[in-house]
Amino acid sequence: MLFSILQAIFLLAIVWKESLCAFQAPLFSGLPTERSVGELETNSRIIYQITATDPDGDAFACSISSVTPTWGEFGVTYNTLLSKWTVNTVNPTFDYTNTTQFTVTIACDDSNTTPRTGVLTVKVVDNDLLQFTNLPVSTTSFDASTTGAGTTLYTVSATSALNSGLLSYTISPMTDFSIDASSGKVTNNDHLNRQITSPVDLWVTVSDGTIIAEDHLRINMHNVNNVPYWTNLVTPQTISIAEDTASGTLLYSLTSQDNDVGAALSYSMTVNPVTDTTKFSFSTNTLELRLASGQSFDYETRNFYNITFTVDDTMASTTSILYVNIQNAHEACYFDQTLYHVTAPEGAAGTGSMNPNFVVSDYDGTSTYSYSFLSFNNSNRFSIDASTGIIDYAVHYDIDNSAMPNLVYLTVICTDTTSKTGTSQVEITVTDVNDNAPSFSTASSLLTVNQYTSPGTTIGSAAPTDADSGVNAEFTCSGTSAVSAALTYYQIGSDCGVYLLSSPAGTLSYGTMYTMTITAIDKGSPALTSTSTVDILFKELTTTTVTTTTTANPYNFWDDDGAVAAFSMAIILGALLAAVFLYFCIRCCYTGLCCGPDPCDFCNWCNSRNCNCCQHRNRQTRTITPQEYRNPRRAEEFDYYDKNFDSDYESLKNEELRRPRPLNSSSSRVHGLRDYPDFPNSQSAQLTPSNAKMVEPGRVVFTRGRPLPIGYY
Structure with a gap:
């Protein structure tokens, strides 16, 4: 609970401090400074005019904060004639022997902040007195209509007890009046008929070189000049004129007034642009503005004029403005530019106040238009005032991080009272506002x-x-x-x-x-x-032994030149072996065996296709005498082959068997097992299981017909 109360007090203190910081105290100009007074002065008078301003425009009041060494000799009051706060003597009783100098501290307070102070040092001049003998005063009334420039209106006089020097006079304000510095004569700088107010309050000062005294002089006047004016053009007026208005037509009639009886007034007119002055005529007698004879308006050339009228009584004048709009024929409205440009900082919805200064024309003579946007290309992010054309943001527009484009082209539409429309484009450039402070990733x-x-x-x-x-x-x-x-x-x-x-x-x-x-x-x-x-x-950094570990790269077979070479040789060798294997496979498919007693058996097939692969059949073959088979049980198996074949089975002894046997024309088979003459033909008697006998375990021989080649067992 106590913590919450303290927290609330702390927050209130912060708010109070910020509220004070939001205001500024009045500022002094000219302080500190010094002023002198005579010891013999006993009257209350102004000794210093305080110049102070408040930066916030707040009202403030000034007062004496302190006086050293005594208090009752001085005061601060507000002078309505000067519209200033002044420091005054208040029934003083100065005594030079006791006090030769006073320190007056002045404070001006606007009730919002702590007041500032300024110091005025007042010195007492021994046994002296400087004072006006005929001020303050209000003069007799002068006839402003007859009082010419340089007329002596009043002579100011003053005395000095010590006669310490020549007296010097000044006056303010000095715009219309002046004073002779030595004689004190007050004169007017211009004829008083130029004055338009009465009375006029002047402020006169006198100095003997040490002491400065100041007081009030009022100049009274009568028959002061009254300023002439336009009674029906007190404020600027606007008129609309049709383009086809005939020459000589009355456009506007003016009236003037001067409260001075019998005042002679003069009138003048100025047209903007000056080049079109001849289009208008203005009668100084009737005060009528007309379209000049032989002139006409051309809406396409100029549709707007400013005409200034002046009334003068030789002493004062008044000017007023008449705006003339020229209306066109009935056509659609159009803009004076095809592209407008506006620039505005990014901001919240409802802000922007972008004024493209659209100038819309309408050949129909319509002077009222409404504005809108064509729904396209970010138009939903903007709004336009239908009557003024002022463009605002419809959403919070933020271009930070490219959230929204900083350059937008919108199509603006004007619509006249006949619902006819015209279009133009407006280029809106949105500038960045510094609304983001730099941001650290960590605190x-x-x-x-x-x-x-x-x-x-x-x-x-x-x-x-x-x-x-x-x-x-x-x-x-x-x-x-x-x-x-x-x-x-x-x-x-x-x-x-x-x-x-x-x-x-x-x-x-x-x-x-x-x-x-x-x-x-x-x-x-x-x-x-x-x-x-x-x-x-x-912190301390301790040194340690650094061990460098080298990590071997993993082995890559294809990076090893030797391995690649070996692999290539293996591929080539494999291809050769595959070719040999393919050869024997083909031979097996067409001859039935991969090899046989006569290598030309395969070539016989080749000869049927005009091959010359068996040219080696006439070469000399070697003869091998076979040895007797040691197994008597199998001797009969070789009898047949001994009669018909060489021992290495490469050639036949029987010339008849050596001749190739033609294929059976009735058979469609063109390849298969070799057709040996001793092999039972499919057209002759077939061997049956009854023709075979088991001569030993795992061995079968046929008992009918000639023995078969050994390869068939």
Whole structure:
């Protein structure tokens, strides 16, 4: 509970302080300064006019804050004639032997802030008195209509008790009146008939070189001049004239007034543009404005005129303006430009106040138009005043981070009273507002340095980011520290980097930490700032043996030239083996065996296709005498082959068997097993299981017909 009360008091104190800071006290001009008074003065009079202003425009009051050494001799009052606060003597009883100088402290208070003070030093002149003998005074009334320039209106006089020097006079204001500095004669600078108010209050001062006295002089007048004026053109007026108005037509009739009986008035007219002055005629007798004879309006050339009328009585004059709009024939409205340009800062919805200064014309003579946007290309983000054409944001428009485009082209439509429309384009350039302060990623951070860190080293960086664009997104940094010693070793650069200025080794103890405050300020107007802190720790770095470990790259087979060469040779060898294997496969498919007693068996098939692959059949073959088969049980198996074949089965002894046997014409088979003459033909008697007998386990022989070749067993 107590904490909540203290918190509330603290917040109220902050609010009170901010409210005070929002106001400024009145400011003095001319203080401190000095003034002198005579010891013999006993009358109350002005000795100083206070010049003070309030910057806030607040009303204020001035008073004496203190007087040293006494109090009752002086006072502060407001003088309505001067419209100023003045310091006055108040029934003084000066005594030079006791007091030769007073210090008067003046305070002006506007009740919103603590008042400022100014000091006026008042010196007492021994046994002296300077005073007017005939002021203040209000003069007799002068006839303003007959009083010419240079007329002596009054002669001011003053006396000095010590006659310490020549007296000098001044007067204010000096616009229409002046005073002779030595004689005190007050005269008018111009004929009094130029004066339009009466009376006139003047302020006269006299000085003997030490003391200054001032007082009031009022000049009274009668028959003061009255200023003439236009009774029906007191404020600017606007008229609309059709383009096809005939020459000589009355456009406007003026009336004037001068309260001075018998005043002679003169009149004049000025047309803007001056080049079109001849289009109008103005009678100084009837005060009628007409379209001049032989003249006509051309809406396409000029549709607007400013005409200034002046009435003068030789002493004062009054001017007034008449605006003339020229209306066209009935056609659609149109803009005077095909493209308008406006620029405005980004802002909230309802702000912007972009005025393209649309000038819309209408050949129909219509003077009232309404504005709108064509619904296209971001038009929903803007609004336009239907009558003035002022453009505002319809949404909160923010171009930061390219959230919205900074250049937009909109089509604006004018609609006249006949519902006819015309179009133009407006280019809206949205400028960036510095509404984002630089932002640090962290509120605080920690950096370390050691005894080996070299001066000038960048030990860290705390660069913020800024969501604005352009110059508003640029920023610089600076750094401070509550500990001044920190600035000896560390510095925050303008680039927001943290730099080591000098090595703390040998000066600071290890473990010493300094806190730096980093302030980032952007380059926008007004500039925005943000802060972050960085703790910089000085710590010892111990040296350790560094072991370098080399990691071998993994083996890649294709990076090994030898391996690639071996692989290539293996591919070639494999291709050769595959070719040999393919050869035997083909031979097997067409001959039935991969090899046989006669290598030309395969070539016989080839000869049927005009091959010359069996030219080797006539070469000399070697003869091998076979040995007797050791197994008597199988001797009969070789009898057949001994009679018909060589021992190596390469050639036949029987010439008849050596001749090729033609294929059976009735058979469609063109390849298959070799048709040996000793192999039972499919057209002859077939061997059956009854023709075979088991001669030993796993061995079968046929008992009918001639023995088969050994390869069939």
